[in-house]
Amino acid sequence: MTWTNEFGTLSSVFLPILLSFTFHVADCTLVVSNAGPTLVNALAGSNVTLAVTFEGAPDPVVTWFMAGLPVVSWGIASSTPPDIDPNRRKVLRIEADGSLSFVNVPLGYTSNYTVEMVKTGVGRSVTNFTLKIFDAIQNVTLRVQSGPAQEGADQFTLQYSVLKGGVEQEMWFFSGVEIKSNSHYLVEERSLVILSPNRSDTGRYSVLLTNPFSSVTTDLNVTVLYGPDEPILEVRPVRPFYEPGDSLSVSCQADGFPPPRAAWAFGSQPLASLHGVLNLTHVQTSQGGKYTCTLINGETKKQRQQFRILNIYEKPPGVPTCSLQSVNNVDLQYHCRWVGGTPQAQLSFPALSNTSGAGNLSLTFTASPDLDGKTVTCMADQPVEKNNCSITAGSPRRFLPAVGTTVDSTGKIVVTIKCVSEASPQAVVSWSRGSEADPNTPPSQISRNTTRLAIRDYNVSNFLLQSYTCTCRNPLGSQTREIQLKGPSISESSLFTNLNRTVVTLTWEVPPTSIVTGFDIQVKGPALLSRNHTGPQTRDGFYSITPKPGNARSADIFNLDPKLTYMFRVIPRARMTGGLPSAVHRIGPGGGGLSGSAIAGLAAGIPCSFLFVALLGGFIYFCVSLDKNTSRVTRYPASRAVEKAVTTPTETAPHKLLTGGLQPPPDYNRLQQTPSERSVALPTFLPPPPVRVATTV
The missing domain is CATH 2.60.40.10 (Immunoglobulins)
Structure with missing residues (x-):
C-alpha cells in the first residue's frame, strides 16, 4: 500500500470523528428562562417564588443577585449546601431547579433580581425579575402642602400620606370628576398640583389609592383665598431724579380679599404712611435710595413687596466697564461705559485723548505697534464716587490648531x-x-x-x-x-499589567494631525484562539478582539493566563482604512516564539534540505548504474533477505534510519502561523509517508 492510500484511510476514519465533535460542542448552549411572570407582586409576610427553568447543560452553578449584589449561590444537584447571605437566610430559599423562594417576605425585599447560571465549557446565561412587596393601605391623610390656597399664586398642592401600605395607583377627583394632568392640573406622585388657582377651584377634592391587595378613598374640602395682587407704586410728581428740598409722594395699592394693608420701609427703617401713601417733604441727599412697600393679607398672612429707588444724586450702579473692538479689522475702538446715577459719570482715556463723555465713551484709533500690549485706563468721574477700569490691546499669539x-x-x-x-x-x-x-x-x-x-x-x-x-x-x-493632515497612525504606545499578570492595560497616543475614527485592539496568543473575536486572523497571527472609538487612548484586556505568552498591538483606523500598527507589546514567560533570525534560517534551510536529498538520491542512482555497467560478477539467486523491508513506524517522530538525522519541516499552515509567532510548544506533526528499504546481500 502506498503512502497516499494510507493517508486516505486515516482521513476517512478521523475526519468524521472530528466533525462530530465540533458540531456537538457548537450545539451545547446553556439557557435559563423564567417559568412564570418576571414582575411579581406579593403581600408582605407571604411566601413567593421567582421560578426559573434551564436547559443546555446539566447541573450548572446558579447565583441570584438582589439589586446587583449576590445573595444566593449554589451548584444544582450539589451535596454542598447553598451559600446564602447570612443576613437573609431566614427569608431566602433556593429550590432544586434553581428557583428562588421567599419565606414571610418583608417589605424591604422589593427589588430587581437577576439569576445567573454558569456551566464550565458551555457558557453563561442570565434572566431578570422584579419583585414588589405590598402592605394593605391604611391611615391615609390628605392635606394642603403649602398653607391656604390662594388665588393669584403660582400653584397650591394637595398631598397625601400613608401610614402603612404601598400605593401602586392613585386617582384624583374634584367634585366627583376625575382629574387628569393638563394646563391647570398636574398629577404627580403622592400629590396634586393646581396651577394658577382661582376662586372657582374651591370645592371637594378626593384621592383613590389602590394596590393589588387594598383600596382607600380620602376627601378634603379646599377654600381658595385671593390677594394681595402685585403692588402698584406711583410717584408724584414724576421726575428722573430729585434735588434737595423737593417734596413727593409715593402710593402703594393692590386688590385683595380681605383688603391688604401697606407698610413702608426705607432700608430697614419703618416709615409711617396714610392709607398706603408715603409723603416725603423737603428731601435730602441722604434720603435717596430704595423704598419698599409691603402689602399684607390679614387672613392668609401672605405678603407682597414692591420697591422704588428714588435717585437723589446717587452714583451709577456697579463699576465702569472697559472693552476693545475691531473696526473693519483695521482700526481699534476703545469703549468705556458706566451708565446710571445722577449726575452721570464723566468718562475719559487720558493716555489716548482729551475727549470725554457722559456714561458711555467710544474712541477709535488707527492700529499701530505702539498700542500692541499697551494698557490704557478709563477714568470715571462722578460726584459720589470716582472709579476706573483698564483694557490691554494685543496682537494674536502663537497657537496650535x-x-x-x-x-x-x-x-x-x-x-x-x-x-x-x-x-x-x-x-x-x-x-x-x-x-x-x-x-x-x-x-x-x-x-x-x-x-x-x-x-x-x-x-x-x-x-x-x-x-x-x-x-x-x-x-x-x-x-x-x-x-x-496625516493618515491613521500611532505615535507611541505602552503596556501595563497587574500583579497577577491576568489583566493588561494598553495605552497609546496619536499625532496631533492624524485622522483617526477608531482603533482595533489586536492580540496574538494560543489561549485566545478559541475565544470570541471581531475579525479573522491576520497573516501574522493577530486577532482583533475589541474596537475602540477615535477618542479612546487606552484599553483593558482581562482573563489572561499568566503561564502563557501574548502579544498586543493597536491598529488605527479611519473608517475602513487601517494605518500602520503600533509597536508589538509582549507579556508572558519564555522567549515568545522563534526569533527573526531563526525564522530566516528555517526558511532557508528547508529548500536546502530538499535540494540535498535530491542530490544524494541522484548520486546513489549514478553509483548503482555505474556498478551495473562495469561489474560482470555472476548473479546468484537472491537471498530471502532481499525481500525483507523496513517500513517506518507510525509514531509521530520519523525513523532515524530513514531520514539520516534530518527532521521534516514543521507544518505551520495547520494554525496559519509562522515560527516567530508561536508562544507555546509547536504542535505534533504528521509523520512522513512509509518508505520501503531493501537490503542487498
Whole structure:
C-alpha cells in the first residue's frame, strides 16, 4: 500500500470523528428562562417564588443577585449546601431547579433580581425579575402642602400620606370628576398640583389609592383665598431724579380679599404712611435710595413687596466697564461705559485723548505697534464716587490648531480643524486650501464664527492631498499656521499589567494631525484562539478582539493566563482604512516564539534540505548504474533477505534510519502561523509517508 492510500484511510476514519465533535460542542448552549411572570407582586409576610427553568447543560452553578449584589449561590444537584447571605437566610430559599423562594417576605425585599447560571465549557446565561412587596393601605391623610390656597399664586398642592401600605395607583377627583394632568392640573406622585388657582377651584377634592391587595378613598374640602395682587407704586410728581428740598409722594395699592394693608420701609427703617401713601417733604441727599412697600393679607398672612429707588444724586450702579473692538479689522475702538446715577459719570482715556463723555465713551484709533500690549485706563468721574477700569490691546499669539475626527450619519469622515488665538480685540480667522483662498465649498465648510473648518469625504487619501492654512488676524497683527493632515497612525504606545499578570492595560497616543475614527485592539496568543473575536486572523497571527472609538487612548484586556505568552498591538483606523500598527507589546514567560533570525534560517534551510536529498538520491542512482555497467560478477539467486523491508513506524517522530538525522519541516499552515509567532510548544506533526528499504546481500 502506498503512502497516499494510507493517508486516505486515516482521513476517512478521523475526519468524521472530528466533525462530530465540533458540531456537538457548537450545539451545547446553556439557557435559563423564567417559568412564570418576571414582575411579581406579593403581600408582605407571604411566601413567593421567582421560578426559573434551564436547559443546555446539566447541573450548572446558579447565583441570584438582589439589586446587583449576590445573595444566593449554589451548584444544582450539589451535596454542598447553598451559600446564602447570612443576613437573609431566614427569608431566602433556593429550590432544586434553581428557583428562588421567599419565606414571610418583608417589605424591604422589593427589588430587581437577576439569576445567573454558569456551566464550565458551555457558557453563561442570565434572566431578570422584579419583585414588589405590598402592605394593605391604611391611615391615609390628605392635606394642603403649602398653607391656604390662594388665588393669584403660582400653584397650591394637595398631598397625601400613608401610614402603612404601598400605593401602586392613585386617582384624583374634584367634585366627583376625575382629574387628569393638563394646563391647570398636574398629577404627580403622592400629590396634586393646581396651577394658577382661582376662586372657582374651591370645592371637594378626593384621592383613590389602590394596590393589588387594598383600596382607600380620602376627601378634603379646599377654600381658595385671593390677594394681595402685585403692588402698584406711583410717584408724584414724576421726575428722573430729585434735588434737595423737593417734596413727593409715593402710593402703594393692590386688590385683595380681605383688603391688604401697606407698610413702608426705607432700608430697614419703618416709615409711617396714610392709607398706603408715603409723603416725603423737603428731601435730602441722604434720603435717596430704595423704598419698599409691603402689602399684607390679614387672613392668609401672605405678603407682597414692591420697591422704588428714588435717585437723589446717587452714583451709577456697579463699576465702569472697559472693552476693545475691531473696526473693519483695521482700526481699534476703545469703549468705556458706566451708565446710571445722577449726575452721570464723566468718562475719559487720558493716555489716548482729551475727549470725554457722559456714561458711555467710544474712541477709535488707527492700529499701530505702539498700542500692541499697551494698557490704557478709563477714568470715571462722578460726584459720589470716582472709579476706573483698564483694557490691554494685543496682537494674536502663537497657537496650535486642534484636529478632531468623527463620522457623520452618511458614513463620511468629518475632519474638523479649529484655530483660536488669544488676542484683544478677538482675532478673525481666515482659511486657505493649497492655492485656494476660500475653501468654503464642498467638501469643506467653514463655521459661522470662522474658527472651525470641517472637511467631509469617504476616502482618507483625499484628506492628505491638500495642506490647509488658517490665519488669525486683528488690527495689530496676525498668526498663520499650516496644517498637513496625516493618515491613521500611532505615535507611541505602552503596556501595563497587574500583579497577577491576568489583566493588561494598553495605552497609546496619536499625532496631533492624524485622522483617526477608531482603533482595533489586536492580540496574538494560543489561549485566545478559541475565544470570541471581531475579525479573522491576520497573516501574522493577530486577532482583533475589541474596537475602540477615535477618542479612546487606552484599553483593558482581562482573563489572561499568566503561564502563557501574548502579544498586543493597536491598529488605527479611519473608517475602513487601517494605518500602520503600533509597536508589538509582549507579556508572558519564555522567549515568545522563534526569533527573526531563526525564522530566516528555517526558511532557508528547508529548500536546502530538499535540494540535498535530491542530490544524494541522484548520486546513489549514478553509483548503482555505474556498478551495473562495469561489474560482470555472476548473479546468484537472491537471498530471502532481499525481500525483507523496513517500513517506518507510525509514531509521530520519523525513523532515524530513514531520514539520516534530518527532521521534516514543521507544518505551520495547520494554525496559519509562522515560527516567530508561536508562544507555546509547536504542535505534533504528521509523520512522513512509509518508505520501503531493501537490503542487498
